[in-house]
Amino acid sequence: MIAEIGHFALILALFVAMSQAVIPAIGTRKDSPVLMNFGRRAAVVQCALLGFAFFTLTLVFVGSDFSVKLAASHSHSAKPLLYKISGVWGNHEGSILLWTVMIGIYSAVFACSKQDLPDKLRALTLACQGGLSTGFIAFILFTSNPFERLFPTPIDGNGLNPVLQDPGLAIHPPMLYLGYVGFSIAFSMAVAALILGKVDKDWAKWLRPWTMAAWSFLTLGIMLGSLWAYYELGWGGWWVWDPVENVSFMPWLLGTALIHSIMVLDRKTNLAHWTVLLAISTFSMSLIGTFVVRSGILVSVHAFAVDPARGVFILALLVAATGGALTLYALRAKTLFVPAEFERISKDGGLVLNNMLLATATFTVFLGTFYPLFIDAVKGSQISVGAPYFEATFAPIMTVLIIFMGAAPLLKWRKSNLSDLKVLRPSLILITLGIVTATVIFKTHIFAFTGLGLALYLALSSIIAIGRRTQWTAKLLAKQSVRYWGFFIAHMGVAILTTGVVSMSSWSHEAIGRLKPGDTLTNSGYEFTLQNPSTGRRENYEYLGANIRVTRAGKPVKTLYTEQRFYPVRDMVTTEAGFDFTPAVTIFAAIGEGNNDDGYIIRANYQPLVTWIWFGAFLMSMAGFISLFGGIKTADRQKGRA
């Protein structure tokens, strides 16, 4: 019964979304405040209905009602409660429902926000959001109904893929979706602005908080995903350039470009075209991401179920949304302002370059991800593009980007000259000397030292930028706007992340051996000793566990516990590695097959500064939130004064 109520709520939500798409648009045309205001109420009602549908599905999972097909294939009565709940979105139907709920939430928050928007802009944005909701709810109802019943009812469920039974999964997709879907507001506002023919400073100011929120959530989501893959899949890889990772990275890159181009538009009416196109394409990348993951168009670790019907539907959604928006752009581009002039050497110029580099980086990732598909289309042969391509093409672009990231904040708006960069000279000389000396002494790793030098340069130039602005006084430092702190923290985050990436790719080591209890494996100065392996049974799996005592030059470091788990319901084996995370060095060990006589396969890893990668990404997302909430507060205060 509860499933039918949820299904019904979803059908109602479809009708509300359709009216939200149509009525406010008519209201704009007829200049009717009543019809325009309808959009706000519809958005709230729609959000409540979607939330209710999601809630009923959660009840189905928690109550282990296996007459619902989705619960039967993805849940199991013997599963811990947390994973029953996260199981709701650990599958296709549930995750699309979650995605749609997020659109509903963003629309409702937008409808209720106190932003001082013109009525028409708000009404048209909500109409566009309603259109997106309509598409996604229809997609759920017609191709991926989560409430479908199963007869006869199975005695127990199929279980959730054990790899997905992890607290990381409980939180990673919702964050990622908050990011993906958040860009829908930017998309809808761009469409609304194109219709109204008004893309200016004010529009940029209104767009900024939504973009910032989406970007911060996406950053956090990607970071959590990377962390989850790292310790749950136990590959010791924090990023493997898998297509599914790439499609979450592309909206991030474009979103980053969008945030920076909004900064330029916010000051002058520059970059209007570019900002509108970025707003459209960032959300389109999110849609493409969904399309790729849900259609199985690219063969990846994440997908081995192919359903062409779903693919066709999402492609239709993509064509309607992106195709529609870009056609609108082609028709209305003339109404946008002609860009004002600015000097090439200026903060504006630096930001334009930053945008071009980020767009190039996106294109590179796009090409690498979809090249196999295009080659298949043209030549009919199947190839795969691996990590070497991405590393070879991505690293140089990032190098140039970091050079500009260090310089641009030191330049003035509109017109500046190279003498503004003179302050960098001492640090540049020192860093260059450092790189040369290190390379001469160690005779290897010139790229690694250059990478570390770049990270240091970025950190120093950010500090110099804030120092020069405050004339190195604490009094002025306290007066800096929250947004400026956002810039500083985010750029420091990039410097920290870069340091982590460079160290990991140059100095991490893996050792594998077959050890009998008491035997020792050595890796990068650490000794890993196998102790008392044992087997047993827990909640919903059997395990083989062991302690690995880690010492360094005889001194104890930590005892790691690792186990291999066998899940009978899914007939699957997972490895839980034992980790010792420290700010400087992360070590971990994992146990494989074996017995006391022949020994066990043990993997021991040494990974310097890997934690910096996530810490840097975390700082970036926090910088986004800080500047977002700070910005909202300042706006409120200004309104109060006015």
Place this chain on the structure above:
Amino acid sequence: MRRFIPIIIFAIIGLAFAFGLTRDPRKLDAVLIQTPFPQFSLQSLEDPSARMTEQTLQGQVSMINIFGSWCVACNVEHPVLMDIAAREDIKLIGMNWRDERAQGQVWLAKHGNPYTEIIFDPESLLAVKLGVVGAPETFITDKTGIIRYKHIGPISPEDWTQTLKPVILELRAE
């Protein structure tokens, strides 16, 4: 005309996606069908001193299944293969691809071994000649060692009863 550039680029991408959807990765046309199984000389997974060659496939209809301990989809397929091996009289040859010997052996020890014999191909020497794009993949050769059928992706019980088994019975009758 510059304002039309974005929509044109998008149209091209959209067409490529639409094309991608029409390609079912399971139904790749195998170039090698009707050609003899390529020559090879590789070690057996169980016994490094034993050599296996294309001679292994001569004389009877064989099914060659490519797997690896690293392959997630093989975990899905494996129970089906165990079931087939237990119930049917069939020459099922395994090809352990891009794996480490110890890991491959351990994987079979844990999940059971449905194979009559196993070719060990860590360097993709045979896989390249066969045009393998991913694991699992399955080939069927006739009595003279000519490839007659190729299946991409995990074999489901339906694949077996509806497609693969009839092919094998037909080839045996030739």
